[in-house]
Amino acid sequence: MLPFQTLIPIDRNSTVPVYQQIANALIKLIRDGIIKPGSSLPGSRQLALLLDVHRKTVEAAYEELFIQDWIKVVPRKGPQVSQHLPEVRPHNFVPAVSSTPYTQPANFPFYTFGPLASLPGGGKKLRPVINDGLPDPRIAPVDLLLREYRRLFNQSSYKRFILTGDQAGSVSLRTAIIDFLSDTRGMTFNLDNIVITRGAQMAIFMAARMIIRPGANVLVGSPNYFMADAIFRQFGANLIRVPVDDHGMDIEFIEKFCKKQKPDLLYIIPHHHHPTTVTLSSERRMRLLQLIDQYGFPVIEDDYDYDFHYSGGPILPLASAGHNGKVIYIGSLTKSLAPPIRIGYMIAPANFIEQATQLRRMIDIRGDSLLEEALATLFKAGDMQKHLKRSVKLYQQRRNILCELLEQELKDVVTFTKPQGGLALWTKFRKEYPLSEISERAANNGLMISDGRMYDVDGHHFNALRIGFASMNEKELEEAVGLLKKSVK
Amino acid sequence: MLPFQTLIPIDRNSTVPVYQQIANALIKLIRDGIIKPGSSLPGSRQLALLLDVHRKTVEAAYEELFIQDWIKVVPRKGPQVSQHLPEVRPHNFVPAVSSTPYTQPANFPFYTFGPLASLPGGGKKLRPVINDGLPDPRIAPVDLLLREYRRLFNQSSYKRFILTGDQAGSVSLRTAIIDFLSDTRGMTFNLDNIVITRGAQMAIFMAARMIIRPGANVLVGSPNYFMADAIFRQFGANLIRVPVDDHGMDIEFIEKFCKKQKPDLLYIIPHHHHPTTVTLSSERRMRLLQLIDQYGFPVIEDDYDYDFHYSGGPILPLASAGHNGKVIYIGSLTKSLAPPIRIGYMIAPANFIEQATQLRRMIDIRGDSLLEEALATLFKAGDMQKHLKRSVKLYQQRRNILCELLEQELKDVVTFTKPQGGLALWTKFRKEYPLSEISERAANNGLMISDGRMYDVDGHHFNALRIGFASMNEKELEEAVGLLKKSVK
Numbered sequence: 001m002l003p004f005q006t007l008i009p010i011d012r013n014s015t016v017p018v019y020q021q022i023a024n025a026l027i028k029l030i031r032d033g034i035i036k037p038g039s040s041l042p043g044s045r046q047l048a049l050l051l052d053v054h055r056k057t058v059e060a061a062y063e064e065l066f067i068q069d070w071i072k073v074v075p076r077k078g079p080q081v082s083q084h085l086p087e088v089r090p091h092n093f094v095p096a097v098s099s100t101p102y103t104q105p106a107n108f109p110f111y112t113f114g115p116l117a118s119l120p121g122g123g124k125k126l127r128p129v130i131n132d133g134l135p136d137p138r139i140a141p142v143d144l145l146l147r148e149y150r151r152l153f154n155q156s157s158y159k160r161f162i163l164t165g166d167q168a169g170s171v172s173l174r175t176a177i178i179d180f181l182s183d184t185r186g187m188t189f190n191l192d193n194i195v196i197t198r199g200a201q202m203a204i205f206m207a208a209r210m211i212i213r214p215g216a217n218v219l220v221g222s223p224n225y226f227m228a229d230a231i232f233r234q235f236g237a238n239l240i241r242v243p244v245d246d247h248g249m250d251i252e253f254i255e256k257f258c259k260k261q262k263p264d265l266l267y268i269i270p271h272h273h274h275p276t277t278v279t280l281s282s283e284r285r286m287r288l289l290q291l292i293d294q295y296g297f298p299v300i301e302d303d304y305d306y307d308f309h310y311s312g313g314p315i316l317p318l319a320s321a322g323h324n325g326k327v328i329y330i331g332s333l334t335k336s337l338a339p340p341i342r343i344g345y346m347i348a349p350a351n352f353i354e355q356a357t358q359l360r361r362m363i364d365i366r367g368d369s370l371l372e373e374a375l376a377t378l379f380k381a382g383d384m385q386k387h388l389k390r391s392v393k394l395y396q397q398r399r400n401i402l403c404e405l406l407e408q409e410l411k412d413v414v415t416f417t418k419p420q421g422g423l424a425l426w427t428k429f430r431k432e433y434p435l436s437e438i439s440e441r442a443a444n445n446g447l448m449i450s451d452g453r454m455y456d457v458d459g460h461h462f463n464a465l466r467i468g469f470a471s472m473n474e475k476e477l478e479e480a481v482g483l484l485k486k487s488v489k
Numbered sequence: 490m491l492p493f494q495t496l497i498p499i500d501r502n503s504t505v506p507v508y509q510q511i512a513n514a515l516i517k518l519i520r521d522g523i524i525k526p527g528s529s530l531p532g533s534r535q536l537a538l539l540l541d542v543h544r545k546t547v548e549a550a551y552e553e554l555f556i557q558d559w560i561k562v563v564p565r566k567g568p569q570v571s572q573h574l575p576e577v578r579p580h581n582f583v584p585a586v587s588s589t590p591y592t593q594p595a596n597f598p599f600y601t602f603g604p605l606a607s608l609p610g611g612g613k614k615l616r617p618v619i620n621d622g623l624p625d626p627r628i629a630p631v632d633l634l635l636r637e638y639r640r641l642f643n644q645s646s647y648k649r650f651i652l653t654g655d656q657a658g659s660v661s662l663r664t665a666i667i668d669f670l671s672d673t674r675g676m677t678f679n680l681d682n683i684v685i686t687r688g689a690q691m692a693i694f695m696a697a698r699m700i701i702r703p704g705a706n707v708l709v710g711s712p713n714y715f716m717a718d719a720i721f722r723q724f725g726a727n728l729i730r731v732p733v734d735d736h737g738m739d740i741e742f743i744e745k746f747c748k749k750q751k752p753d754l755l756y757i758i759p760h761h762h763h764p765t766t767v768t769l770s771s772e773r774r775m776r777l778l779q780l781i782d783q784y785g786f787p788v789i790e791d792d793y794d795y796d797f798h799y800s801g802g803p804i805l806p807l808a809s810a811g812h813n814g815k816v817i818y819i820g821s822l823t824k825s826l827a828p829p830i831r832i833g834y835m836i837a838p839a840n841f842i843e844q845a846t847q848l849r850r851m852i853d854i855r856g857d858s859l860l861e862e863a864l865a866t867l868f869k870a871g872d873m874q875k876h877l878k879r880s881v882k883l884y885q886q887r888r889n890i891l892c893e894l895l896e897q898e899l900k901d902v903v904t905f906t907k908p909q910g911g912l913a914l915w916t917k918f919r920k921e922y923p924l925s926e927i928s929e930r931a932a933n934n935g936l937m938i939s940d941g942r943m944y945d946v947d948g949h950h951f952n953a954l955r956i957g958f959a960s961m962n963e964k965e966l967e968e969a970v971g972l973l974k975k976s977v978k
Contacts (some may be wrong), residue, residue: 104814114847198853300818323595364687
């Protein structure tokens with residue numbers, strides 16, 4: 001008999017169960033030819049004594065080997081190694097511990113998408129980063145949200161709900177959003193016009209998936225939100241660049257295009273266009289509604305930033321007006337909470353939402369139904385509305401502080417227009433100060449900023465940076481602008 | 490002067506700010522022709538007196554009208570209604586409160602996907618539902634997870650992390666999964682081989698998006714997980730049905746196909762095939778690995794259920810063996826937690842994962858980075874492993890209870906094979922007992938079950954139901970089987 005007690009090492013501190021360790025060791029011995037096919041193995045009582053384990057443990061190991069066809073159990077003779085299995089190139093399917101089947105690159109055909117431009121990342125270290133317009137999670141009611149989550153989770157009446165939830169998203173949250181958009185945007189719609197998504201991003205992805213066929217003509221701003229461009233492109237869209245000036249997209253350009261050819265889709269960010277933060281003027285808004293009416297093309301209205309407006313009230317969305325169901329309206333609650341909590345929504349005619357809901361199921365089944373319920377509770381109690389009011393006040397102050405700092409410290413280096421709203425300031429650097437060089441120097445000075453290249457389209461180099469002011473307090477803004485100044489030359 | 494105090498109703502209990510109410514009322518008056526283009530409006534002090542509000546409130550209302558181009562401010566003359574704007578078909582863009590632009594169906598072209606088969610849903614009411622294999626959230630360490638989440642959120646060193654996070658998912662969680670899959674599956678891979686997704690579902694969606702071109706030949710089981718079929722179909726795949734028997738997919742069928750034509754993709758669920766719960770035998774597994782080696786086609790290995798195995802240990806995944814980077818391995822942690830907490834992963838060669846990460850960004854930017862960090866902490870402390878052990882023990886008991894109940898109560902109605910693992914039992918009803926009728930009667934008796942039609946493919950009517958046993962305790966299982974029995978005739 002083989003010296004099983006030395007051949008089968010057992011590590012009682014391992015997270016692998018002992019029976020599994022025994023089974024794995026036996027497989028290795030069979031594979032390595034140390035235990036021969038057809039040979040008998042010791043009975044479980046005997047092996048248990050040898051290995052100083054309980055007999056049941058050895059029985060479990062043998063059961064595993066039996067299930068995996070490594071051994072057969074011969075009545076009155078005990079376990080016996082199978083004849084046929086281990087001989088058929090066993091090295092092909094028993095992994096050596098050192099096998100790394102993933103070290104080779106995938107060499108079958110697959111679509112590629114990148115590399116996409118990326119914003120300066122984080123890591124856990126406290127290092128100043130200029131992001132492109134994120135909210136400040138420190139002021140978000142996340143504690144409250146988690147407390148609600150926990151309360152609902154432990155409430156027995158939510159058991160079924162935890163298991164399933166509604167496919168289009170929590171009914172309570174959808175109802176809360178209906179009320180909220182009615183109050184703030186004058187929008188009127190029903191439960192079957194809204195699906196909850198993982199942030200505005202997923203809603204853009206889904207609408208694009210549904211509308212864009214390869215070769216579709218999609219009108220987008222020049223420049224545009226680069227992640228939307230990436231989505232449209234990977235679905236095979238042909239991007240038509242619409243100029244964007246201080247009053248938003250050039251609607252005359254769109255009209256001229258329509259006269260030649262009906263666009264398959266228009267993607268527009270009327271409030272605080274990304275990246276330039278300009279707002280579509282009400283005159284252009286009206287003209288655009290006429291064009292939609294006249295030519296009947298679908299529109300994705302990405303209104304991720306509507307709730308953050310500082311100078312008077314924001315102009316009502318296209319979606320609030322009469323548009324015969326042509327406008328797919330997309331919004332986000334992530335900007336009102338914290339980046340990890342991704343909740344957005346899509347508003348559209350019922351037949352579109354019904355299909356979007358099916359697509360949503362294919363993508364990720366559904367959202368976090370308890371998180372959605374918890375958030376609905378915050379809306380119902382008015383906590384979200386209060387939080388939004390506080391945020392708007394605070395972010396407006398931070399916008400003002402940033403503008404003053406830039407005026408003081410970088411007057412000859414940058415130009416900008418104070419944005420009416422949003423969480424970022426579109427900061428254009430004079431061409432003597434190329435951002436590619438500044439961003440490198442900044443990194444050396446400990447400040448992470450983007451080189452702005454992701455905004456460049458059609459050979460136009462903007463040499464501009466979105467400075468997200470909302471996530472930084474006064475001290476942090478001073479520090480960031482100070483480091484930026486230090487990195488200019 | 491117009492009787493502004495009656496024309497401008499102010500509701501101090503409304504959630505719409507007073508200045509906004511004033512602005513909206515003035516817009517309505519201009520639109521309705523009551524206030525004429527070019528006419529002057531009262532000064533802010535005067536209007537404030539009339540309306541009994543603070544002067545600043547009126548100023549804010551005027552500022553809003555000014556921003557929206559409804560009025561201009563003439564020096565020393567006060568606000569004056571614009572000449573040009575309101576005359577250009579103003580009824581087109583000012584929403585009446587009752588306007589419902591979404592009542593019309595979307596009538597532009599878009600892809601449709603459904604209706605997809607759907608499982609019996611929940612709602613919040615406590616009503617017995619037989620699901621198709623969900624875990625029991627009551628035993629999940631969700632309280633612990635939320636406590637960790639809250640602790641990390643309030644830890645200042647996580648601030649940057651909250652804002653950004655890693656694009657492929659939390660490094661801590663990916664590291665924890667590397668260790669976990671090494672312990673439990675003998676898999677060896679690195680950080681650049683794994684991306685965190687929203688459940689296994691998103692991983693399937695992403696892999697399909699990357700691999701499937703219209704007309705691609707995709708081998709799938711007959712029957713197969715219907716949501717995977719739906720994904721493949723909507724990307725234009727041609728589904729080739731591979732027979733599935735008691736030992737899993739028919740590998741000889743695959744070989745015959747390969748001899749004619751190289752498949753573009755194989756989708757396989759080796760453990761507890763969905764819906765039939767059979768496990769691929771190790772002999773077939775070996776044969777399949779040889780075919781992958783010989784013909785070099787990519788494989789999606791959906792191993793959502795691996796961690797729940799009751800009879801001995803599970804057979805190692807294809808991904809553990811040498812496959813030259815051909816196997817995209819997909820797993821889920823949702824089944825080990827609770828349905829709302831959707832966390833899964835995709836393991837693949839680095840170049841595939843890099844592109845999948847870019848696609849993931851387009852879909853939803855990233856996951857909940859704090860939830861991922863919190864879950865990593867649970868792995869590190871061994872809490873997840875302990876929870877899994879407890880779950881396996883409990884679910885095995887529940888499987889046994891269900892099998893006994895079916896034997897006792899429905900012996901002449903159903904046939905089934907006791908599954909070696911997983912969270913559901915594939916229950917075949919004799920053809921004298923059509924599920925379509927039983928499910929209707931069950932609904933009347935207060936039990937929600939599927940009619941099993943979503944599993945039917947290629948005209949094959951299985952008349953079978955997946956009975957998820959994991960989420961029901963003994964009493965609930967008895968109740969469900971009792972109601973099922975009552976509904977049989």
